[in-house]
Amino acid sequence: MAKVTFNTDLCKGCGLCVNACPKGILAIDAEQINKKGYSPAVMKDQDKCIGCAFCATMCPDCIITVEK
């Protein structure tokens, strides 16, 4: 049981978290545009999250909080 929360407003959509995720459950949501004008990263399948925090480790903007 793990949970990943994005501070979506501050996401720059770089996608490094998406590449880092071993479960492939993150994605850049091209449909969305945040306050900064970027398409942010989103969680596609929370249930599959293992709380490894690889996404947060690679996030350059410190917008990811991981709970486990």
Add this chain to the structure above:
Amino acid sequence: MAIVFEKPKALTDAVLHYCPGCPHGIIHRLVAEAIDELGIEGQTIGVAPVGCAVMAYDYFACDMIEAAHGRAPAVATGIKRCRPDNIVFTYQGDGDLASIGMAETVHAAARNENITIIFVNNAIYGMTGGQMAPTSLPGQVTQTSPYGRDVNHCGWPIRVSEMLATLEGPEYIARVAVNNVKNVKQAKKAIKKAFENQIQGKGFSLVEVVSACPTNWGMTPQKALEWVESDMLPYYPIGVYKDRTAAKEAAK
């Protein structure tokens, strides 16, 4: 559920101005995590460089000063000599540390100045728009080496860690990278050690962090990290180049 990962306290709430995918944010976080874990925020004084990280003084929650281009080690020396009980670190890029500030870097190392230097090497001048750096690779295309860095014309890139490791002075010189999770974790350990060394009075500790500049390299953030692996790391190998204490212990 318990929080297993969140923004460190030693970073302020200021929004990082860096380009999307710029590893400066990762390296800032590693420094802040080290400060948090060592419980030294209230004693720490940081020195910001000139370069992309010029506004680091807004991002770190400890006392901060902004130095002239390349002068951070001298500024840090002045601070540390006045306040030896405070923890003093500089955060510098390759143009700042290895070009205009080379003298300050080498001499602070030679003095074994008890400070911590975080040296971000991304082989380019970022803030000014992508000019050739002292660490740009042979053949690397930049705004001021548009046909690729010609080593016969403008010389070879400088391997700072290897060079500083030849000095008697410094305590600890290590090169790390932030191109993948494994390397980021290793980088964190080195950065924390560089602070611990200072706390223990061991002296000059420099961590060279091989980083990326997606914007000025003209690559996506992920491609840039792959280029770190394929092109940067062969020229700038990861490793501990000097660790006086470890060497002494090994000799026992």
Add this chain to the structure above:
Amino acid sequence: MAQRVLMKGNEAIAEAAIRAGCRHYFGYPITPQTEIAAYMAKKMPKIGGVFLQAESEIASINMVYGAAATGCRVMTSSSSPGISLKSEGLSYIAGSDIPALVVNVQRGGPGLGGIQPSQSDYFQATKGGGHGDYRMIVLAPASVQEMASLTIKGFNLADKYLMTSMILADGTIGQMMEPISFEEAEVETYEKPWALTGTEGKRKHNIVNSLYLQPDALEKKNFERYERYKIVEENEPMWEEYMMEDAEICVVAFGIASRVAKNAVVAARNEGIKVGLIRPITLWPFPKKALRAAADKCKSFISVELSMGQMIEDIQLATECLRPVTLCNRAGGMIPSPDQVLESIRKAQKGE
């Protein structure tokens, strides 16, 4: 009576700095200020202070910048070519509004110039030297006593106005020996809540910085700084007047040139010429009011300088060009003789 000791000018600066509470000195060797560094190197380790020979003038001024940011009284000393290198740091220190003391024992220039006494860094000291809108408090000692007193005063003023104080001396006074007292200037102390001391978790972080990317913010900073400078200009000009009561000719000279000029004034008085001397002690703030008042009484001015004529421009400005100002000068390390100054006074008397 205060105790008097015989000291060399450069050493008087060093000892006065220590008495003013300076415990950190960062320097780089250059002639003719060597004795300051040598004195500090000997003394600092014995009193719990720090003497550090930096790798360059640039490094040393940046060490001063860092040290000053912690609220310590700190200084560096150099001579003309070295001050050019320090100008980068001087600009950053000014832009960050922190106090420091810098000594320039001037030698002839430009370029590598020579090592003999000069006053040709007047422009550099009073008009900037480094980039950007800023001022330094510039103090010009004319005796070994003033080398000491103005050093203490310089630290006080720097702390009070958050500026750099520069002691603009020259090789002659630096090498001269005279009996002095250290009790002529009082050491003042000031609170420094802006200093980098570590937050201790008790306050928001302090930032020492000169970067303001928003032009309106930078403009505001500059305006605020110049409001402070205005107070300095109002309150801090220092000068000496000698035989000015009935003077018709006013000689203006500072530092070593003023001592030569004083002799010439006495000689001219013996010839019946009504001449006096105004000796600026602060070159910035320039004693404009004293000069302007003199312009109402005197028919002409003579600027005696060890340069190609730099202060003369400030005399012309201060006197609003109401009276002619002539230049009596030597340059390159040469010093005018009293006779040369006397001849200039005679010419002025004749209206030449």
